[in-house]
Amino acid sequence: MVRSQHYKNCEEARLHQCRCTWCGGALHGWIGWIDLTREAQGSSEREEELRDRAETEWKRYKDPSRRRRRRRQLREQVVDRVRLDLVRWLKGRPQPDLVPSPRLGQTPRRRLDDAGDESASTNTTATDPNLPRQPTPESAAEHIGGPRLPDLQGAGSPPSTSLSLADHAEALADTVARKTWDDLKDEPYLADPEVRRALANHFWCSLFLALAQLVSEFQETLDKIPSTAKSTIKELLRPGNRNSGLDALLTDLVIDKTIDQAWSNLQTALTAGSPLLTMATSKQTVQAFQLLAVFSCPNPDKHQAVRLQAINPLARDVAGAVTDEAKERLLDVFQDQIDDARPEFAAGSPVPGRRVAGAP
Numbered sequence: 001m002v003r004s005q006h007y008k009n010c011e012e013a014r015l016h017q018c019r020c021t022w023c024g025g026a027l028h029g030w031i032g033w034i035d036l037t038r039e040a041q042g043s044s045e046r047e048e049e050l051r052d053r054a055e056t057e058w059k060r061y062k063d064p065s066r067r068r069r070r071r072r073q074l075r076e077q078v079v080d081r082v083r084l085d086l087v088r089w090l091k092g093r094p095q096p097d098l099v100p101s102p103r104l105g106q107t108p109r110r111r112l113d114d115a116g117d118e119s120a121s122t123n124t125t126a127t128d129p130n131l132p133r134q135p136t137p138e139s140a141a142e143h144i145g146g147p148r149l150p151d152l153q154g155a156g157s158p159p160s161t162s163l164s165l166a167d168h169a170e171a172l173a174d175t176v177a178r179k180t181w182d183d184l185k186d187e188p189y190l191a192d193p194e195v196r197r198a199l200a201n202h203f204w205c206s207l208f209l210a211l212a213q214l215v216s217e218f219q220e221t222l223d224k225i226p227s228t229a230k231s232t233i234k235e236l237l238r239p240g241n242r243n244s245g246l247d248a249l250l251t252d253l254v255i256d257k258t259i260d261q262a263w264s265n266l267q268t269a270l271t272a273g274s275p276l277l278t279m280a281t282s283k284q285t286v287q288a289f290q291l292l293a294v295f296s297c298p299n300p301d302k303h304q305a306v307r308l309q310a311i312n313p314l315a316r317d318v319a320g321a322v323t324d325e326a327k328e329r330l331l332d333v334f335q336d337q338i339d340d341a342r343p344e345f346a347a348g349s350p351v352p353g354r355r356v357a358g359a360p
């Protein structure tokens with residue numbers, strides 16, 4: 001029997017995996033996380049419930065007497081905590097202050113209306129050189145690795161007077177993922193459930209990352225990016241590319257057809273002048289795609305590119321998006337978050353196929 005309704009489990013990312021053959025992962029996660037940013041009935045209660053659960057699980061698995069499987073559980077809880085922080089930030093609510101601990105010292109209060117480049121802030125936290133290597137809340141942001149964005153035009157921090165970042169992200173996901181899936185789901189090359197599961201296995205988050213990288217490199221709003229850039233997206237997702245986390249079952253045909261459709265849908269919507277797509281600055285669009293990568297990825301705890309190219313820039317560069325406490329936890333459980341541990345990721349990687357000045 002064919003289901004007429006999509007699974008809530010998939011939309012709300014209730015598990016840290018996606019094997020959904022109904023949507024091939026196109027509707028996974030982002031719908032539920034964006035819904036939480038709205039003051040719709042029950043969303044605040046659900047947010048609190050998820051926050052409580054993430055906190056309880058973190059403490060439970062942080063308990064040093066527990067030896068088995070705690071690494072995986074801790075990683076999952078940190079990722080959920082980061083997503084909940086992003087939800088609260090998108091709602092325009094100040095993050096609660098970090099409770100100062102003797103080790104960490106006093107943390108200056110950060111408010112959304114101070115939004116700016118966190119990396120530019122001065123480190124005012126007292127540090128004791130005798131303490132073990134453990135980032136303070138202030139230094140946590142500095143240690144977080146991943147590509148650093150060029151200084152893009154326009155303010156990117158919500159609340160925006162003209163555009164809600166959540167609305168922009170939703171419009172992008174509707175165009176790039178939901179509509180693309182609707183258009184293609186009856187195609188014979190997507191009939192095999194294994195191919196659908198392969199698509200659900202990090203295709204959409206990888207596509208959002210590639211789009212974020214594209215906009216970031218071009219430093220242009222979406223409507224000004226040349227249509228030839230589609231080939232760059234394909235190169236970024238090509239199996240074998242370091243940034244590609246795609247399932248080996250995905251053939252070039254499936255990847256090409258899906259990207260062709262997604263790109264065409266985006267161009268059509270931009271040409272139609274959809275305000276939720278065209279009003280954003282390039283910086284807002286990069287952040288929206290990064291948010292979508294974090295929200296749609298079934299398990300960023302196992303998808304390093306999502307951590308390095310989406311979680312890290314949001315946590316490090318956007319004041320108030322991720323709490324200091326969550327940043328510390330990221331550094332605690334993911335070694336690759338730290339710049340000098342994996343220097344090759346610190347500066348990001350250039351977009352393949354993009355001509356560098358002076359290059360042949």
Ligand SMILES: [Zn+2]
Binds near residue numbers: 010020022024
């Ligand atoms: Zn689904």
Ligand SMILES: [Zn+2]
Binds near residue numbers: 296298299303306
């Ligand atoms: Zn992923």
